[in-house]
Amino acid sequence: MAIRRLRECFATPTYSATGVTLVARAFRGTGRMLSLYTRERGLVEAAAQGIGKPGSSLAPAAELFTLSKLFFAEAKGADRLTQARVIEPFYPLRRDMTRYGYAAVACELIMRTTEPGQRVPKLFEILVEYLHAMEETAAPRVLSWAFELTYLEMSGLGPVLDRCPQCGREGVGGVYVAAHGGVICHDCAPPAGTAPNVSPGTVRTLEAMRSFDLQRLERLRVPDASRQQIRRLIRDHIRYHLDVSLKSESFVENLGSWRRPRRRPSQDDPRRSDGHEQ
Numbered sequence: 001m002a003i004r005r006l007r008e009c010f011a012t013p014t015y016s017a018t019g020v021t022l023v024a025r026a027f028r029g030t031g032r033m034l035s036l037y038t039r040e041r042g043l044v045e046a047a048a049q050g051i052g053k054p055g056s057s058l059a060p061a062a063e064l065f066t067l068s069k070l071f072f073a074e075a076k077g078a079d080r081l082t083q084a085r086v087i088e089p090f091y092p093l094r095r096d097m098t099r100y101g102y103a104a105v106a107c108e109l110i111m112r113t114t115e116p117g118q119r120v121p122k123l124f125e126i127l128v129e130y131l132h133a134m135e136e137t138a139a140p141r142v143l144s145w146a147f148e149l150t151y152l153e154m155s156g157l158g159p160v161l162d163r164c165p166q167c168g169r170e171g172v173g174g175v176y177v178a179a180h181g182g183v184i185c186h187d188c189a190p191p192a193g194t195a196p197n198v199s200p201g202t203v204r205t206l207e208a209m210r211s212f213d214l215q216r217l218e219r220l221r222v223p224d225a226s227r228q229q230i231r232r233l234i235r236d237h238i239r240y241h242l243d244v245s246l247k248s249e250s251f252v253e254n255l256g257s258w259r260r261p262r263r264r265p266s267q268d269d270p271r272r273s274d275g276h277e278q
């Protein structure tokens, strides 16, 4: 009996991968069910046992956004995470609510629209680049939009921006119609619709964003009028074409209206003000 168990133990297939922790949910007492996006296998769902116990070697890798070298054992249902070595913890993202929220937008988008085992080429590299950039960007909202657009493009679902999908006229802007998959010129647009206007300038900004050139994104100045158009276009496009409303995006957008509870002023108050752009 013991020998048979030993054989079963050795026969369990194992594999390793490098991945980012997208989501961690409570699982069987002190365990966590992790959704990880890996370079080698795309989305992996794995159970990590004993995370809540002091000294757990798996606990650091179960923190959101952490990049780790991971070792798994295959099992029925979900695989088991057996060992993990943290490569990059991305601590700054967990110290700042705004950056945390926008990092979570990318993780939620991937987790909810990718199937386990489905690999999107270059997505892992783009995600890691995004998390690094989110640690110190001066424009977290623009960076987040750029990721969402790039992800849509990589998934073959990007909005048509450069020409009217109906008549083919180029660079004229118009209105965004989700069912047509892009920006339709005013001549072809449905009459008296409620579709949001998208100016030629906003189209150029969207195209700059989806190039995902990080240096260019830092220099990109986005006027308030364009921000409204971009926000609605990306949100509507993701809802219509991926059938997802991102909870993390609502969370981070509502941070702007959130205020700390009042307390008695203190001269040595070490808290920093939340001066990030929204």
Ligand SMILES: [Zn+2]
Pocket (backbone or CB within 6 Å): 164, 165, 166, 167, 168, 169, 184, 185, 186, 187, 188, 189
């Ligand atoms: Zn047209």
